[in-house]
Amino acid sequence: MTSTLANLQAALMAGDVTAEALAEAALSKALAPDGEGARVFTRIYAERAREMARASDTLRKAGIVRSPLEGVPISIKDLFDVAGETTWAGSVALDDAPPAAASSPVVERLVAAGAVLVGRTNMTEFAFSGLGLNPHYGTPLNPFDRGTGRIPGGSSSGAAISVTDGMAAAAIGTDTGGSVRIPAALCGLTGFKPTARRVPRDGALPLSMSLDSVGPLAASVICCALVDSILAGEVPRVPEAASLQGLRLAVPTTLALDGLDDHVAAAFQAALSALSAAGALVEEIAVPEFMELAQINAKGGLAASEAWHWHRALIGRAGPRYDPRVLVRIRRGADISAADYLDIVAARAAWMAAVERRIAGFDALLMPTVPVIAPAIASLADEGAYGAANLLILRNPTLINFLDGCALSVPCHPAGTAPVGLMVAGAGGQDRRILSIGRAIEAALADR
Template sequence: MSLPTLQQQAEALRTGRVTARDLVETALTRTSDPAGEGVRVFTRVYAERARAQAQASDWLLGAGLARSLLEGLPVSIKDLFDVAGETTLAGSVVLRDAEPAKAHALVVQRLIAAGAVIVGRTNMTEFAYSGLGLNPHYGTPRNPWDRATGRIPGGSTSGGAVSVTDGMAVAAIGSDTGGSVRIPSALCGLTGFKPSARRVPMDGVLPLSAQLDSIGPLAASVACCAALDAILSGEQNADLPAPASLRHLRLALPLTLVREGMDADVAAAFDASVRALSAAGAQVEEIALPEFAQLATLNAQGGFTAAEAWAWHRPHIARAPERYDPRVISRIRRGAALSAADWLDLMAARKAWVAGVEQRIAGYDALLMPTTPVIAPPIAALEASDELYGATNLLMLRNSTLINFLDGCALSLPCHCAGDAPVGLMLAGANGADRRILSIGLAIEARLHKTAT
């Protein structure tokens, strides 16, 4: 799958080969195609608003006054970002009677100010509480790979990923609490970036876990993600990172946990990528990270996500528990058993855990691991079995959630060969290493693309 980048689309707009209205009409046509995934991808489409935004962008482009690289480009937003005058549902039905938002979420404001055309809100796992992407209320978008079988898109930013793969948007904005940007990016063949949590403000975003939530883009390339991150973080005028040199780059490959249970597709693609990077001069070194094996025990009671989700959802569960996805409410209810002392203990344990991990990786430029250990499984089997759903969800989230607990930053890059099942390569760093990770990601992306071609 080869998708146009933001940079390519912006150049086509600048030179007049296409108009913003053309791009938006194409996107809207795909959202409404009865043979396509649009009905499962979007919970709301802003057709007339998008056309008006596109017309304004065409006027500005014609006058040479583009506000940013995003000027006139169709972008989708996850259904947990506030839009003024609308109720934010977060993939649920329980909030249909809630008060409408009084203002746009800050990230939505920044996108609009940069000239992005918001085509609609995208479907998601209810309240962002799963890495699989299934939604019993609005349907589950099918992964672009092996669509005949009907495989999961990954979650929780399920609709966002498919909006990009199917040409309904050139980029999507999602949230990532345990991998919800990176998992769908990996399973659908996209690039996704999870920034350090406080890099992008959460104002006007329905929370899952205040300790772990972050906001990031899903798009066609690392350069796309870097440009979007600059806008989302308010650093639009800063120079975008340049590609790092792979030669003598020190990349740490954890021996602990992250390669356990890999299927044949992931193992083949990941191992080939590591060989390609080593051949290009990068020093890939295996290291023990025993802290990774400890995280499941630290989160055995549900962790920050269950505790903080329970605190937020208590009144809604008391009012209408039957309107929740049973597989979501069961996980939220785990938080009811956590006391304030448990939460404080977890805060202290996290601080020690982060310090231990950061000490072990201090001499390395980045961590390298598979984003998910398996490719996208079929939807039908997961819908049919609670046991399989639970086990698969834990497996999908396992590697990516390590970086949320670290409060680090991470990219997921496609590393499979054309025509094969999508596989993601995750490149991660400690808190605040965002621009360095993007810089290294640009270099790795170029090397993997060269190898694949």
């Protein structure tokens, strides 16, 4: 069971453990030769983490606790600049790139909050896939059914496994089409994708400037809310849990429930039943706009066009070093004209307005985060199977990114079974409300 931030802070405050001991425990797991650490991290900050932990212990002895992250091991995705280091983004194409002159605001806020940075986590190369496979640094294995060898989900693959395997208490990922929520759902964690503008993305290597967002993966909604507030530059706080009594929760029947495997369908329906029993008003609704998204993005959409804008020069000199499965998706952007791009931007604005009108009377949307349990890595060797699985797994989370909304993925599967995520989503700017509702849903599901 992954420790919550509250439990770790209580142990630190009581003197039952030190930040240095927490760092050593995390590093021990990260460096264990028989563990996942070699595939989880692209860079481990062993000595730096020890020094940060000792500094935190010294401050705590002086009565200084900077935040709920004080002395807690945290991992960061290999997209965020750290001063003096090259940001690799899960690739080898940037090996000769200059080191960052300054750390990203996300990294600076974590350090100022007293977090102990354990290392930079592996990811799908350049964040362009929801599966989490990486041919350069290896693919960390999902904690469920490691004998089979299942995907962790992506693109924040190492982020998820750093938390499930005790190498970090929380991880910072990015989410362009589900890259926080997908690995959280497939690995049994809670993940939060905020409204894109909520957390600064400066100093983070972009995939899509229109869709990228920065969020945490952790053990609980409260953990995610605390980390989110720190990343957003706010005083760390947790919204009160909403009352489920009379809460209007919409389940979109359009697209979002298509192709569910039996285990996901059963877990999702059981979760809805539990919420109804707790007093929530769960209502199925049609959202025909969801069916329009594939056509809007038929040429590759915002992600391909904006990724091509950033990558075109790098591909020109280092294209053969890219993961071919990533390269082919970025190259789609080369065929999107300026007029095509402006058509997508305009279509998105109209689509967002229509969806927001349709869901305006509800407190949140509910849907399975991912329609299937984590597939076996071996089943994705064929490009066709890889592409089909990627589209299916990205489908539901992508709806919320295109909406510029916010969303949680909360575990909803029976203990001991394959992880399933319940997505709780809302329109842009409703972050604290969604976290409040997420707390209530999490409690109701735990009561089962």
